[in-house]
Each structure stands twice: as C-alpha cells, then as structure tokens.
Amino acid sequence: MTARIGIGGLWHETNTFAPGLTSIEDFAAYRLADGPRAVRDALAGTVTEVGGALIACGELGFEPVPFFFAGAVPGPTIAADAWAFLRERFLDRLEEALPLDGVLLALHGAMVAEDAEDPESDLVEQVRERVGSMPLAVVLDLHANPGDGLVSGADILLAYETYPHTDAAERAAEAVRLLGDTIEGELAPLVAGRRVALLTCPLVQASAEEPMASLVATARRIRARPGIAAASLVPGYAYADVERLGFAVVVTGESDAANDAADELAAAVWASRDAFRPALVSVGDAVERSIRSERPVVLAEVADNVGGGAPGNATDLLAALIEANATGAVAVLHDPAAAAVAASAGEGAAEIQVAAGDPPLRLSGRVTYAGATSYRRTGSYMTGQEVDMGLCAVIEAGGVEVVLTSRRVMPFDADHLRAVGIEPAERRILVVKSAIAWRAAFGDIATEAIAVDTPGPCTCRLETLPYRKAPRPIVPLDVVG
Numbered sequence: 144m145t146a147r148i149g150i151g152g153l154w155h156e157t158n159t160f161a162p163g164l165t166s167i168e169d170f171a172a173y174r175l176a177d178g179p180r181a182v183r184d185a186l187a188g189t190v191t192e193v194g195g196a197l198i199a200c201g202e203l204g205f206e207p208v209p210f211f212f213a214g215a216v217p218g219p220t221i222a223a224d225a226w227a228f229l230r231e232r233f234l235d236r237l238e239e240a241l242p243l244d245g246v247l248l249a250l251h252g253a254m255v256a257e258d259a260e261d262p263e264s265d266l267v268e269q270v271r272e273r274v275g276s277m278p279l280a281v282v283l284d285l286h287a288n289p290g291d292g293l294v295s296g297a298d299i300l301l302a303y304e305t306y307p308h309t310d311a312a313e314r315a316a317e318a319v320r321l322l323g324d325t326i327e328g329e330l331a332p333l334v335a336g337r338r339v340a341l342l343t344c345p346l347v348q349a350s351a352e353e354p355m356a357s358l359v360a361t362a363r364r365i366r367a368r369p370g371i372a373a374a375s376l377v378p379g380y381a382y383a384d385v386e387r388l389g390f391a392v393v394v395t396g397e398s399d400a401a402n403d404a405a406d407e408l409a410a411a412v413w414a415s416r417d418a419f420r421p422a423l424v425s426v427g428d429a430v431e432r433s434i435r436s437e438r439p440v441v442l443a444e445v446a447d448n449v450g451g452g453a454p455g456n457a458t459d460l461l462a463a464l465i466e467a468n469a470t471g472a473v474a475v476l477h478d479p480a481a482a483a484v485a486a487s488a489g490e491g492a493a494e495i496q497v498a499a500g501d502p503p504l505r506l507s508g509r510v511t512y513a514g515a516t517s518y519r520r521t522g523s524y525m526t527g528q529e530v531d532m533g534l535c536a537v538i539e540a541g542g543v544e545v546v547l548t549s550r551r552v553m554p555f556d557a558d559h560l561r562a563v564g565i566e567p568a569e570r571r572i573l574v575v576k577s578a579i580a581w582r583a584a585f586g587d588i589a590t591e592a593i594a595v596d597t598p599g600p601c602t603c604r605l606e607t608l609p610y611r612k613a614p615r616p617i618v619p620l621d622v623v624g
Contacts, residue, residue: 191527342388436571439567439590
C-alpha cells in the first residue's frame with residue numbers, strides 16, 4: 144500500500160522590534176495556499192520545501208497530500224486574529240487530509256504572535272493530537288528559534304544548512320526520505336536539541352564563511368556516524384524578544400547517539416563564540432569607499448534588512464549617496480505613498496519631487512519606470528516563486544536610481560531589479576537591505592561588499608536592542624564564562 148504523506152507549512156520570521164503588526168493580508172499578498180490544489184498550483188515545481196517534498200514523494204513512490212501553506216515576508220509580530228485564522232485553517236485542512244501515514248511540516252521556527260510567543264510549538268502539539276503516533280517531520284529555517292514543544296513533538300527535525308538559503312527543497316526531500324525509513328520501521332528516531340547561550344546576527348552566519356563553515360563541517364561529520372540521521376546547526380534569529388532565544392543545535396537519531404552528538408555539536412558552537420563578531424563600516428566611509436571602488440560594489444544596509452523583518456524604508460544611506468552624487472548607484476525603498484505619487488506622474492516625467500522613506504527624504508528627479516510589477520524568481524533562492532512588488536516607480540535622483548515599491552521586497556534575486564528595467568551588472572553601487580542573503584542574487588557580480596552601520600530593527604549591535612524576555616546571561620549581552 145502506498146504511503147500517504149501530508150505536507151503543510153506556516154512560515155514567518157517575526158521581528159518583535161519592528162513597528163506594527165503582520166496581518167492576514169500580508170500572508171495573502173505573499174503566499175496563502177488553502178487546500179491541496181492551491182498548494183500544488185502555488186508551489187509544485189518550485190525550489191522550496193513544499194516543492195522539494197512533492198518531488199521526493201514522487202521519486203520514492205509515496206502519495207503526497209499537500210493540504211495548506213501560508214507565508215509572509217518577514218515583519219513585525221503577527222496579529223492575534225491572523226494567527227487564529229491561520230491556525231484554525233491549517234488544522235482543519237490537516238483533518239480533511241487524514242488518513243495519513245506520515246506528516247511533513249515546513250515551519251520557519253521564529254514565529255511570534257500577539258497572543259502566542261511560541262506558535263510553532265503550539266501548532267506541532269495540535270498536529271500531534273490529530274495524527275497520533277504517526278511519524279512527524281519538521282523542516283526549519285536556519286534562523287529558527289525552536290521551542291521545547293517543537294523539539295519534543297517532532298520525530299524528525301532538521302534545518303537548512305546553507306545561508307544564503309539555497310537548500311530548502313533538498314532538506315525537505317531529506318525529511319521525506321527519513322519519514323519513509325520511519326514508516327518502514329528502519330528508523331526509530333529521537334530528536335535531541337540543545338540551546339547555547341549565544342546570540343548572533345545574520346552578518347556572521349554565512350554558511351560558507353568562518354566561523355560557520357567549520358561548524359557546518361563538524362555537523363556533516365557527525366551526521367555520517369552510525370545512529371545519526373540528521374544534524375543541524377540553527378544559529379537562530381536575534382530579533383525576536385522571546386525566552387527561546389539562543390544558538391540551537393538539533394540532532395535526529397538513535398537515543399544515546401543523538402544526545403551525545405547534540406552535546407558535542409553544542410560544545411563546538413560555544414567554543415567558537417568569540418568568532419561571531421560583526422565588522423561594520425560607517426555611512427560616510429562606506430559611501431566614500433564605494434565611489435572609489437571598481438564596479439559593482441554592494442552596500443549591505445544590514446539594520447534595515449527586509450528579509451529580517453525590517454520596514455525597508457530607511458534613508459540614512461540613500462541620503463548620503465545622493466549628496467555624494469554617487470552616479471550608477473541603485474537603491475530600493477519601500478514606500479507605497481511615494482511609489483504612487485511617482486507612478487502617477489508617469490514614466491518619462493522629467494522632474495518630480497516626492498518625500499519618501501523614514502526619515503522622510505525629498506527625492507527630485509526623472510521617472511524612468513512606472514507600473515504594477517511582478518516576476519517569477521529565476522535565481523537560486525526559492526526558484527520559481529512568484530513575487531508581487533505592487534505599484535513601483537524608479538526615480539533618478541542625484542545620480543542614484545531609487546526604486547520605490549508598494550510592497551516590501553527581499554533582495555534575494557536579481558529579478559526584482561530587472562523587473563523595473565535595471566540590469567545590476569551594469570551599475571556601480573548596489574544598495575541591498577539585507578545581511579547575507581543578497582549574495583544569492585549579486586554574489587557573482589559584486590567586486591566588493593561593505594556592511595554599513597545604520598540604525599534599524601535588524602542592527603548587528605544586539606546590545607542596543609531592548610530585550611526583556613531573552614534568557615540571561617547570554618553572549619554578547621552579558622559576559623559568560
């Protein structure tokens with residue numbers, strides 16, 4: 144009899160320091176696939192967790208039963224009514240999908256709602272109540288803050304290995320294979336999790352660079368041992384003020400082997416703690432260096448990282464570039480009102496003025512693009528996904544091309560610039576509101592990258608954030624022996 148594998152997911156990286164709330168409309172704008180057909184139509188053939196799981200089921204002879212998936216661009220705390228809707232709809236669709244032989248969940252791991260500090264642990268508990276003892280696998284983002292309930296409720300738990308995240312589909316396929324082994328009785332897994340008293344910012348979490356590269360190599364060696372099915376590093380997400388903060392490691396395997404491996408991997412992380420220190424450059428020095436540099440250079444505006452939940456509307460760096468007449472520079476700014484004003488002037492408008500961003504910056508220049516804009520990702524990140532940027536406009540202001548968007552856009556692919564008529568390889572300076580993930584888009588063309596020290600809810604100066612719930616003591620907020 145063919146095994147039936149339920150496939151569902153909820154995905155949001157919640158920045159509790161960002162202003163406002165994430166609404167159900169934010170999920171609908173990015174991804175809200177309700178029911179089997181909707182999930183297939185939205186994600187089949189994409190390089191995502193669900194896309195990878197669907198392919199793996201086909202290859203292994205399982206019947207995939209997708210039932211629900213919702214995700215929103217990282218942002219502020221999820222509104223209570225949005226979480227209630229998503230939770231209820233997710234569980235209703237799961238019940239409709241029964242009977243099943245196993246379940247795969249794609250969860251971010253760093254969700255926070257107004258009335259639920261650890262929504263994913265709650266969701267896993269509710270799923271377990273409905274599916275009983277059948278095998279349950281969970282795939283997490285590398286930036287997860289996995290709660291105790293999530294770890295104890297899953298039979299199989301693993302996270303992305305790469306940052307920038309290019310292996311989501313691969314990790315989901317691995318989870319499906321482990322589900323199959325569990326269903327067949329070849330694997331009786333246990334999940335061992337450890338949390339290290341260490342906070343790290345995205346700028347130092349690149350998986351191909353130190354200190355993460357050596358830790359990844361250690362995790363791979365551990366995974367190759369007898370009795371170990373999966374071993375994951377989860378550096379976590381420092382911008383959620385919750386009790387479950389910390390650098391986590393999760394190991395799936397036989398009981399004694401998994402616990403020993405989790406202890407070893409956690410010790411390796413702790414021994415590397417001093418290497419997780421970011422290097423930042425002031426706005427003035429960054430602008431000066433970028434103007435002198437060979438082209439193109441990336442200026443990473445880390446604190447306004449859209450992929451980390453920031454608003455994407457900070458103007459400190461943009462103002463400095465315009466003042467310096469940084470010809471050939473491109474910056475993306477999220478401001479629906481400014482985008483509408485510029486778009487209404489029309490493409491080709493010779494001279495318009497509009498206030499944009501925070502703090503408000505007066506842009507004066509020519510409109511080179513205007514219109515509703517969407518595209519399908521062709522890069523290595525979530526390949527095949529559709530992205531809607533909303534109404535957009537491009538203004539040439541003081542030598543800088545400013546892309547005004549109505550919806551926040553994560554700069555994880557070059558398509559978001561090409562969609563508005565800008566070829567990034569032909570520009571001298573690319574401003575990205577991102578920490579590391581921009582490399583999936585521009586890593587091949589950037590001759591230099593500079594992490595710029597600006598204010599914002601994704602600052603790498605973690606000691607400046609107003610933590611109230613984070614466990615203490617924890618590095619770098621405290622001195623820990």
